[in-house]
Amino acid sequence: MNTNKELNVESSSVLRVVEYILSRRGESYSVGDAANALNGAELYKVAQIFRQVCLEPEGEKSLVELTTVDNANSHWKTGRWELTADAYFAYLNYQSLQVAIRADRKSNYALWVAIISCVVSIGSLLVAFMTIG
Structure with a gap:
């Protein structure tokens, strides 16, 4: 069974989020924007995946702030998202396997x-x- 820290690379939502992050490289966008662009993706799940696969988008402690889904709508604040080295190379490994x-x-x-x-x-x-x- 997966813990919160583990990623199931076969999960289509994880792949979709990682591919979305790679397609928007260098741009600023929010977790809410990503959830809307990924039709049918649940906002909380997208935020959780962002928290697991991304570096701090806008400096220290910004990852937690920008991926928190709450009434303050902090998940709509934009950031410059990048994958962690582990997530990026895991994705490349997945592509190589395919x-x-x-x-x-x-x-x-x-x-x-x-x-x-x-x-x-x-x-x-x-x-x-x-x-x-």
Whole structure:
């Protein structure tokens, strides 16, 4: 079971938030803006993910302030969000794994094509030898 500090990289909401942060690199925006842009994402969950994967956006203690969902609407204050090194490299690792999975599937198809080619070639040789002999 995951604790608050652990990230389930397979969770689509974590991936969506990380990809959103990467797509808005260098811009200022709020957690509320991100939740709205990620249609159907729950604000509290988005804030929690931001708190786990981002550096302090506007200096010391700004992470907690800008990711707190409350009646003061502090989650609408903008910040310049960046991923932590761990979150960024975990995302790159995930992307690399996805590429490897696609390459593995393609290699499996190539293997089957090679096997079928061998069977056809052997069959052709057998037919050729039978017609000669």
